Amino acid sequence: MALANITLSQAAAASLQLSSSLFHGEGILSASSTLLMGSPLGSRNSSSPSSPKVTKRLLLVHSKRISGLEEAIRIRRERELRTSPTSKRMPPLRRGKVSQRLPVPDHIPKPPYVSSKLLPEISSEHQIHDSEGLARMRAACELAARVVDYAGTLVRPSVTTNEIDKAVHQMIIDAGAYPSPLGYGGFPKSVCTSVNECMCHGIPDSRQLQDGDIINIDVTVYLNGYHGDTSKTFLCGNVNRAMQRLVKVTEECMYKGIAVCKDGALFRKIGKRISEHAEKFGFGVVDRFVGHGIGTIFHSEPLIYHHRNDKAGHMVEGQTFTIEPILTLGTTECITWEDNWTTLTADGSPAAQFEHTILITKTGAEILTKY
Template structure:
């Protein structure tokens, strides 16, 4: 899983260099697929429950599961790219949000706070803690800024399957939920909006948007919980 995560992180680094006004999300998908296959991996998302692409590309008000197409990025957009890689039977999964050209200070703050939410959640992923501790700290921090914390989609266990138990909500009460134990591998992926937290699904059956067209930012890492430390598997 370290190697699958490494390919995910490397793919993000490659795509970040290509994110600029004018490039289409379909072109980003093609770059990602070529890189993953050349690295010896398999795109986890392509064909997963019928998803048609290698990566998810979610722009502005799209919360998650955006399908790559001929949409071109524009100055001031933010795009979340979610990448999954399967290698020798195990998965790695990470989403990252990127600014396209200059963005407003308010949007830059939303990105910063969402990344800090991920970091706070990771700090709670320790043996003896509970899954609810992760969501509680994320919700408490995000709501200090009057942001919305998406509830319809959550983090998850990951291993030989892309989505495994336990589910990891990004909201909730501390001290609740399953106990975190050594050997668990989980993905934490807070989705934070600058408006309402509720989602609606496009007619394609995949693309999830905020109901008020507010902007959504997401950051995600895959983590391995060990006896003495928690290791982030999807960073270089």
């Protein structure tokens, strides 16, 4: 589950108050608003994302930031998305009906934040485990991986994201674990389901999946006092070539980032490697959301930046954290719905995300949440 890219001091002062109005093409938000799991946002033009004028303006903005070759690649990708014979233009994502929070049996241990609706502060603790802790960490991560694989088997046209949430919830509690997102800062569901232009933190609801959708399912479980966190983007039915490529390259970027990890390596190498690979295909790397340390605490330092950065710090053997890049076909700017969670690309372009929890070793990184 991604964290917003903000400092610890900002996190401590973070508020869940956000005045907003959003109908996919319109968002009116306070520039001073700050969300721990969202982002500070400003107002944006209310023109429809599908308008030719908006598309042209976005391309001009990107051309100022990247090379001519990279811009040509991006234009080609967007043209493929519009003209692919294998799919039609997807309608804008709309809110569905969110059902009531599912119960968790009393005998299942719950993380401490469940008793409060406030977002927990990001812990400054880097989570390094002894042998017993690592054994529990492995068990939590293995369960999370099995759950996300199972969730993927449910993805097909006409299935609702609420039905996926219910099935995931049941599998997690049947394993004696707690679904970590449930009750985290008031999040009402047991899993995040982010469809098409939703970057992350989508709340499961009554919307049926459509042929041609892509959906990221983000699973975190709390088992024996440890969190295991993973996510994967799945194809629903006949997905067009541009979106298929976006999903494929996003997964490749995650593995490129993991490949540079080892004891003593600089954290900033992760963002450099991910950005290099994404730019070859003309995709944007979202900088609003970051990976994070994980273990007995859901979100802690170190914060893992997936874009190019000059942040200090190096990895330590025995440390666990997530790498979870989000790539977009268009802009990396975002807007957040009134629920304070669901975050979409500002231009309505598709986004994809993959995530693994990893363990730093002397010579590399062990993936604890292997799919």
